Amino acid sequence: MDSTKLTDLLNQVKSGTVEVEYALNQIKQLEYGELGYAKIDHHRQLRNGYPEVIYCEGKALEHIQGIIKHMLERNNNNILCTRANKEIFNSIFEVTDKAIYYENARIIVVKREEYKTTTKKILVVTGGTADIPVAEEAAITAEVLGNTVERLYDVGVAGIHRLISNTKILQEANVIITVAGMEGALASVVGGLVDKPVIAVPTSIGYGANFGGLSALLCMLNSCASGITVVNIDNGFGAAYSASTINNLPN
Incomplete structure (x- = not known):
C-alpha cells in the first residue's frame, strides 16, 4: 500500500464509507522496505x-x-x-x-526520543555477577521498550540469605526476570516467593557439566514452582520483550 492509497483509505474512514476496523486491518499489512539484503518491517509496532x-x-x-x-x-x-x-x-x-x-x-x-516509563516495575535478578551481561541485555531492552526497571544482582542460591533479605523488593515487582547459570535453581526459588509472572533466563555460565547452559535450561523447564516461563539460553532480549508485553497489559 503506497502513500496515495493510505491517504485514500484515511479519507474513507473520515467520511464514514469504511469501518475503522477494516482500515486498521489494511494498515497492518502495509508494505515493508526492500533493501535487497534485508526487508524492513516498518509496521511491526x-x-x-x-x-x-x-x-x-x-x-x-x-x-x-x-x-x-x-x-x-x-x-x-x-x-x-x-x-x-x-x-x-x-x-x-x-x-x-x-x-x-x-x-x-x-x-x-x-535514542531519538525519551523512553516512556511505566509505574509498574520489571525486576531483573541474577544468581551471580557472571550473569550480569545477559541480565543487562534484559534490563536495557526493557527500559528502551518503555518500562521502569529495577536490578537485584548476585543473590544466587549459594548464599540464599541474600535473596530472602530482599523478599520485599521481589514482591513489589509486577514481572520478574531471573537470570542464572550453573544449575539454574534461582528461578524456582523466586517462583516460590512471589505471586507475579517469573521469566527465567538460563545462561551459559558454569563448569563442564553445565553444557553451555543446557543444564540450567533443563532445570528451569523442570521447575516445580508454578508460574515460571523459560526462554532460550542467554536470551535476555527475549525475556525482556515478554516481560514488557506482560507489564503493559491493561489492569
Missing part, C-alpha cells in the same frame, strides 16, 4: 506494539548501516540493536551521532 529490532551478530557492517539509514528515514522511533560490539557501534555512529553503546549488554540504542 502497529501489529505487535514495538518496532523491529536489529540483531547485529553475523551481519555485515554495511548492511547494518543501510538498515539504520532506512529506519532513520522512515520514522522517529528509537532503534534497538542487540548482540553488538564496539566495531558495530563505530559503524553505526558514522551514520548517526545519537547512537549509545551499552558494552556490558552488547546493545546499541539510537
Whole structure:
C-alpha cells in the first residue's frame, strides 16, 4: 500500500464509507522496505506494539548501516540493536551521532526520543555477577521498550540469605526476570516467593557439566514452582520483550 492509497483509505474512514476496523486491518499489512539484503518491517509496532529490532551478530557492517539509514528515514522511533560490539557501534555512529553503546549488554540504542516509563516495575535478578551481561541485555531492552526497571544482582542460591533479605523488593515487582547459570535453581526459588509472572533466563555460565547452559535450561523447564516461563539460553532480549508485553497489559 503506497502513500496515495493510505491517504485514500484515511479519507474513507473520515467520511464514514469504511469501518475503522477494516482500515486498521489494511494498515497492518502495509508494505515493508526492500533493501535487497534485508526487508524492513516498518509496521511491526502497529501489529505487535514495538518496532523491529536489529540483531547485529553475523551481519555485515554495511548492511547494518543501510538498515539504520532506512529506519532513520522512515520514522522517529528509537532503534534497538542487540548482540553488538564496539566495531558495530563505530559503524553505526558514522551514520548517526545519537547512537549509545551499552558494552556490558552488547546493545546499541539510537535514542531519538525519551523512553516512556511505566509505574509498574520489571525486576531483573541474577544468581551471580557472571550473569550480569545477559541480565543487562534484559534490563536495557526493557527500559528502551518503555518500562521502569529495577536490578537485584548476585543473590544466587549459594548464599540464599541474600535473596530472602530482599523478599520485599521481589514482591513489589509486577514481572520478574531471573537470570542464572550453573544449575539454574534461582528461578524456582523466586517462583516460590512471589505471586507475579517469573521469566527465567538460563545462561551459559558454569563448569563442564553445565553444557553451555543446557543444564540450567533443563532445570528451569523442570521447575516445580508454578508460574515460571523459560526462554532460550542467554536470551535476555527475549525475556525482556515478554516481560514488557506482560507489564503493559491493561489492569
